[in-house]
Amino acid sequence: xKKSKVFWGYAIIALVLYAVVQTLISFGMVNTHYQNxxxxxxxxxxxxxxxxxxxxxxxxxxxxxxxxxxVGAYISAICTMKLGMPFSMAILAGAVVAMLAGLLVGxxxxxxxxxxxxxxxxxxxEIIRIVFLNIDYVGGAAxxxxxxxxxxxxxFVGTAITILIISNFTNSRHGRACIAIREDxxxxxxxxxxTTYYKVAAFAVGSFFAGVAGAIYAHNFYIIQPTAFGFLxxxxxxxLVVLGGLGSLSGAVLAAIFLTFVSTYLQAFPETRMIIxxxxxxxxxxxxxxxxxxxxxxxxxxxxxxxxxTKV
Amino acid sequence: MEWIQxxxxxxxxxxxxxxxxxxxxxxxxxxxxxxxAHGDVFMLGAFIGFFAIARxxxxxxxxxxxxxxxxxxxGVIIERVAYKRLRNATRIAALITAIGVSLLIEYTxxxxxxxxxxxxxxxxxxxxxxxxxxxxxxxxxxxxxxxxVLMMLLQFIVHRTKIGKAMRAVSHDADAARLxxxxxxxxxxxxxxxxSALAGAAGVIFGIYYTRIDPLMGVLPGxxxxxxxxxxxxxxxPGAMAGGLVLGVVETVxxxxxxxxxxxxxxxxxLxLxLxLRPAGIFGKNAREKV
Numbered sequence: 001x002k003k004s005k006v007f008w009g010y011a012i013i014a015l016v017l018y019a020v021v022q023t024l025i026s027f028g029m030v031n032t033h034y035q036n037x038x039x040x041x042x043x044x045x046x047x048x049x050x051x052x053x054x055x056x057x058x059x060x061x062x063x064x065x066x067x068x069x070x071v072g073a074y075i076s077a078i079c080t081m082k083l084g085m086p087f088s089m090a091i092l093a094g095a096v097v098a099m100l101a102g103l104l105v106g107x108x109x110x111x112x113x114x115x116x117x118x119x120x121x122x123x124x125x126e127i128i129r130i131v132f133l134n135i136d137y138v139g140g141a142a143x144x145x146x147x148x149x150x151x152x153x154x155x156f157v158g159t160a161i162t163i164l165i166i167s168n169f170t171n172s173r174h175g176r177a178c179i180a181i182r183e184d185x186x187x188x189x190x191x192x193x194x195t196t197y198y199k200v201a202a203f204a205v206g207s208f209f210a211g212v213a214g215a216i217y218a219h220n221f222y223i224i225q226p227t228a229f230g231f232l233x234x235x236x237x238x239x240l241v242v243l244g245g246l247g248s249l250s251g252a253v254l255a256a257i258f259l260t261f262v263s264t265y266l267q268a269f270p271e272t273r274m275i276i277x278x279x280x281x282x283x284x285x286x287x288x289x290x291x292x293x294x295x296x297x298x299x300x301x302x303x304x305x306x307x308x309x310t311k312v
Numbered sequence: 313m314e315w316i317q318x319x320x321x322x323x324x325x326x327x328x329x330x331x332x333x334x335x336x337x338x339x340x341x342x343x344x345x346x347x348x349a350h351g352d353v354f355m356l357g358a359f360i361g362f363f364a365i366a367r368x369x370x371x372x373x374x375x376x377x378x379x380x381x382x383x384x385x386x387g388v389i390i391e392r393v394a395y396k397r398l399r400n401a402t403r404i405a406a407l408i409t410a411i412g413v414s415l416l417i418e419y420t421x422x423x424x425x426x427x428x429x430x431x432x433x434x435x436x437x438x439x440x441x442x443x444x445x446x447x448x449x450x451x452x453x454x455x456x457x458x459x460x461v462l463m464m465l466l467q468f469i470v471h472r473t474k475i476g477k478a479m480r481a482v483s484h485d486a487d488a489a490r491l492x493x494x495x496x497x498x499x500x501x502x503x504x505x506x507x508s509a510l511a512g513a514a515g516v517i518f519g520i521y522y523t524r525i526d527p528l529m530g531v532l533p534g535x536x537x538x539x540x541x542x543x544x545x546x547x548x549x550p551g552a553m554a555g556g557l558v559l560g561v562v563e564t565v566x567x568x569x570x571x572x573x574x575x576x577x578x579x580x581x582x583l584x585l586x587l588x589l590r591p592a593g594i595f596g597k598n599a600r601e602k603v
Contacts, residue, residue: 063411
């Protein structure tokens with residue numbers, strides 16, 4: 001009863017947010033620059049939340065997320081540009097193929113732990129990038145022209161579904177199994193949790209939503225090139241999760257929104273942006289290794305206040 | 313006869329990887345950290361060597377020594393400032409910090425001098441010579457000589473000196489080593505210094521061999537050297553040398569067969585195969601993780 005109330009509360013907030021922005025856009029009060037920023041923000045939120053499921057919830061350190069972004073981007077671009085499919089179908093196709101890629105990468109590499117897993121995912125992401133670089137059908141190094149089809153509606157709906165599914169997943173039986181794996185894999189195994197299954201599942205779901213983000217990214221940018229999906233992109237996504245807090249969904253969302261603002265304003269100074277990013281990464285790790293929010297959610301802050309009063 | 317030439321090229325590329333991989337493997341062996349910034353120390357070494365040779369007209373050997381000494385200092389500074397306080401932190405925190413340090417070095421260099429590449433001066437009059445009908449690149453022989461000398465020096469330091477003994481003891485068991493009166497902090501710093509000096513030397517000979525250096529040049533060789541270290545068995549010094557050579561030869565063969573665009577993928581395919589089939593590496597022993 002109470003849970004569904006919370007759900008409808010969030011749904012109404014999301015709808016209002018969507019309606020307000022959409023009204024502003026349709027009345028022409030938001031210029032293309034800011035529209036672009038809003039869509040980028042949604043893409044970053046999707047990426048951050050999907051990687052949060054892998055790193056924050058399941059504790060599997062993957063630094064190859066850009067690989068799945070690339071798969072989603074290229075597959076959806078092929079669907080719309082070469083096969084003439086509608087955009088919504090292309091998003092789904094990109095996401096499904098990204099999920100399959102996630103399974104393919106996850107099944108062998110998730111047997112590894114810690115550092116080895118990180119390097120293996122990085123290696124897979126590089127292989128994915130080099131494969132796209134060598135396929136002439138998708139333009140090779142020159143890249144692939146894509147029409148602009150991403151709108152605020154697509155981006156927002158994609159983001160809302162991503163957050164909804166991942167937060168539900170985290171709070172379900174499966175999510176609790178994943179958290180148990182993060183806390184102690186051996187103990188989780190001993191408690192009868194099929195650790196490989198849950199790790200691969202979380203990885204596949206994360207890849208699926210990275211694919212959605214990739215599809216929207218591809219159709220927002222006019223051109224996609226393999227160089228855009230190098231490991232610098234993976235690190236860009238990583239910093240969103242690390243800054244927000246390893247294990248905090250709202251932290252990942254807030255960090256994605258905040259860093260999109262920062263990087264939009266620093267667009268003219270890419271070196272400065274990277275210096276600031278790397279310094280933030282180092283300082284957060286040295287002084288607050290759990291990230292800004294840790295494993296807390298922003299909603300916990302409000303619950304804390306209620307505790308003193310009568311029980312609801 | 314062409315394949316001998318390719319083999320020589322592969323071995324000299326491999327010895328560059330091996331020099332970088334030694335630093336990775338030593339650091340990993342002692343504090344279990346993948347030092348992502350290692351590839352950037354390699355880049356800094358290449359730039360120091362470039363400035364020494366091209367701008368200050370230094371001879372090659374003093375330039376190499378200067379690059380090695382400065383890189384050793386940089387390596388120790390990185391360790392003292394960024395990694396020291398993370399000794400007891402989680403592995404992920406240390407790894408993220410290493411990534412941060414790597415990005416910081418790269419973009420600080422780009423900030424101060426731009427991303428434009430630099431052309432290394434040529435230091436050899438004869439680009440190649442003829443041995444029984446095989447054209448051998450002078451630089452290949454030279455790279456091989458420098459790396460063999462450095463690796464022998466490293467073997468000597470690790471096995472015959474006091475600090476080498478301390479390094480082996482700390483990597484075996486840091487707490488026991490501390491109880492035996494070994495200054496663990498200094499030993500770790502010494503490891504970073506030696507590893508970074510080797511990376512600096514690799515940077516200089518990389519510049520001489522490929523003649524083109526830029527601020528992001530350290531990223532790929534750094535990752536590939538890590539692959540080499542894993543291939544040989546991480547934490548094992550002869551393993552890093554063997555892994556580097558194998559990787560260099562495989563890459564050269566892949567290019568020679570006409571798949572030069574797939575060259576970078578080859579290293580990562582090797583990495584994934586080795587991680588899945590034999591995670592301990594060629595020279596490693598399988599050890600079960602204790603609960």
